[in-house]
Amino acid sequence: MDISTEKLAEDMKKIVGEEYVFTDVFERVVYADTALPYDVGKEDLPDVVVQPADAKEISKILKYANEKKVPVTTYGSGTSLIFGTKPKHGGITLSTERLNYLKIDEDHQWFECGAGVKHGRLIKELGKLGYFFPIQTQAGSSIGGSVSVNTLGHLTDNVFARPVANILGLEVVLPTGEIIETGSKCLRRPAGLDLGRIFIGAEGILGIITKVRMILYPMPETADAVAFFKTTEEIGKAIVLMYKNKLPLPMDGEFVGEKACKVGYEAFQLDFPEGAMAITRSMGRNKEEALKNALTLVEFFKSVGATSSFILEDKEIREKAWAVRENAMHWGEEKGLKGFLAIEVNPVLPKLPEAIAELKNITEGRRDLIGETEAYLYGHVGSDSLHCLFVFPYDWSIKKMKQAVSEIWKLEKELQLKYGGVGGDWGWLPYRVPLFREIYGEVSYEILKKLKKLFDPNNILNRGNIEGEV
Numbered sequence: 001m002d003i004s005t006e007k008l009a010e011d012m013k014k015i016v017g018e019e020y021v022f023t024d025v026f027e028r029v030v031y032a033d034t035a036l037p038y039d040v041g042k043e044d045l046p047d048v049v050v051q052p053a054d055a056k057e058i059s060k061i062l063k064y065a066n067e068k069k070v071p072v073t074t075y076g077s078g079t080s081l082i083f084g085t086k087p088k089h090g091g092i093t094l095s096t097e098r099l100n101y102l103k104i105d106e107d108h109q110w111f112e113c114g115a116g117v118k119h120g121r122l123i124k125e126l127g128k129l130g131y132f133f134p135i136q137t138q139a140g141s142s143i144g145g146s147v148s149v150n151t152l153g154h155l156t157d158n159v160f161a162r163p164v165a166n167i168l169g170l171e172v173v174l175p176t177g178e179i180i181e182t183g184s185k186c187l188r189r190p191a192g193l194d195l196g197r198i199f200i201g202a203e204g205i206l207g208i209i210t211k212v213r214m215i216l217y218p219m220p221e222t223a224d225a226v227a228f229f230k231t232t233e234e235i236g237k238a239i240v241l242m243y244k245n246k247l248p249l250p251m252d253g254e255f256v257g258e259k260a261c262k263v264g265y266e267a268f269q270l271d272f273p274e275g276a277m278a279i280t281r282s283m284g285r286n287k288e289e290a291l292k293n294a295l296t297l298v299e300f301f302k303s304v305g306a307t308s309s310f311i312l313e314d315k316e317i318r319e320k321a322w323a324v325r326e327n328a329m330h331w332g333e334e335k336g337l338k339g340f341l342a343i344e345v346n347p348v349l350p351k352l353p354e355a356i357a358e359l360k361n362i363t364e365g366r367r368d369l370i371g372e373t374e375a376y377l378y379g380h381v382g383s384d385s386l387h388c389l390f391v392f393p394y395d396w397s398i399k400k401m402k403q404a405v406s407e408i409w410k411l412e413k414e415l416q417l418k419y420g421g422v423g424g425d426w427g428w429l430p431y432r433v434p435l436f437r438e439i440y441g442e443v444s445y446e447i448l449k450k451l452k453k454l455f456d457p458n459n460i461l462n463r464g465n466i467e468g469e470v
């Protein structure tokens with residue numbers, strides 16, 4: 001950085017206005033913090049946080065950053081579990097929260113919004129008009145963050161498809177400051193080359209997405225079902241058969257392993273059978289169709305060994321059953337454990353039950369730090385995707401936590417390679433760079449680096465992420 005922090009802040013104020021530039025330590029910590037179990041250190045902080053109002057201000061910031069060689073980290077809402085928003089080289093953290101314009105255009109059958117609009121608001125505003133937002137991560141996540149990761153959260157890939165399939169167009173500010181538009185305003189997406197696709201899933205290294213245009217999905221009618229199995233492995237086998245038997249896939253579906261169910265049932269006072277739980281949301285164009293699809297799954301679950309399975313008609317029980325899954329980050333708390341780290345393993349479909357069996361007992365007999373953690377298994381029912389949450393005492397030293405994190409990531413990489421997985425929910429950058437290189441090879445990694453150089457010759461945006469720095 002060819003400039004002092006004071007001068008940087010002064011110059012930023014000239015672009016975005018005094019009230020949208022922050023240099024105090026509290027703001028800098030808030031925007032640097034991530035889901036890593038240890039606190040951010042001084043070296044993780046940005047020098048300044050800015051909140052620009054629109055693409056024009058972002059363009060000015062990026063032109064300035066190029067001239068002065070200042071790194072810029074884009075911050076949507078920081079809920080990513082892959083730590084892309086943690087600054088690795090100081091500089092500017094650029095928050096998209098003021099890009100909050102939203103227009104729902106029923107005549108054109110799309111909505112258009114600023115990158116900072118939160119999922120919770122989209123779900124509510126689209127819902128009021130009878131439309132469904134086809135990305136389901138955290139209510140607090142920004143659409144810019146999710147589109148940058150091309151993630152759809154809990155939803156089933158084979159039902160709603162990834163954002164890349166649902167996006168009509170983008171406005172993007174390139175790292176060198178030019179503003180471009182991509183895609184179409186009609187419902188027909190461009191065939192052939194569509195530049196927008198390069199930025200969707202680029203995890204913020206090729207440009208800052210400032211506006212998103214996405215198709216409107218009519219709100220489906222839904223019916224939820226639950227199934228209880230003696231073991232989580234049986235759920236894995238059921239998922240494999242669900243696909244092979246061409247059953248109506250749930251639009252959303254989760255499972256919770258034996259250990260986590262125990263904690264969840266106690267917390268929500270649910271009198272559910274012991275073992276593991278699968279919970280599904282089926283959809284249809286009308287209530288009858290949704291219910292028919294859900295009942296088909298209920299019958300199927302019973303036929304493959306569920307000890308019990310039924311439609312979740314009671315609203316209170318339904319909400320509590322989902323909450324058993326949604327409260328994953330709190331599963332260790334009853335044991336006084338507060339530090340946690342989650343991993344993601346996406347086995348190829350035939351190996352799903354085997355991967356479940358391995359992950360379920362992952363801490364047993366280990367002599368490393370992973371053996372000292374409590375591990376809870378959960379995952380998606382609509383896709384072959386597993387998560388494991390490792391929890392440990394929050395009073396471990398930072399050094400010990402960092403060692404545990406590195407062991408857990410190494411384990412994730414080994415398991416992904418063993419079972420044929422990818423960075424399916426959270427993306428690749430930065431900590432899955434070694435996995436990317438191993439799966440796709442050095443030629444592919446070189447292509448990524450060349451793309452980055454082409455778009456961002458001074459390596460301004462999200463510096464350190466493609467290099468795999470955490």
Ligand SMILES: Cc1cc2nc3c(=O)[nH]c(=O)nc-3n(C[C@H](O)[C@H](O)[C@H](O)COP(=O)(O)OP(=O)(O)OC[C@H]3O[C@@H](n4cnc5c(N)ncnc54)[C@H](O)[C@@H]3O)c2cc1C
Nearest residue numbers: 076077078079080084115141142144145146151153204209
């Ligand atoms: C409890 C919990 C559960 C979660 N469950 C899921 C889940 O089930 N499935 C799932 O897929 N994810 C899940 N996530 C991860 C996370 O919620 C999603 O990845 C989310 O979509 C990220 O949105 P964000 O606004 O927080 O992005 P951020 O974390 O702010 O950013 C993510 C990346 O995109 C970049 N970026 C952000 N905005 C822009 C922009 N406008 N232009 C260019 N680059 C940008 C950032 O620099 C960063 O690299 C979960 C997270 C938590 C905390």
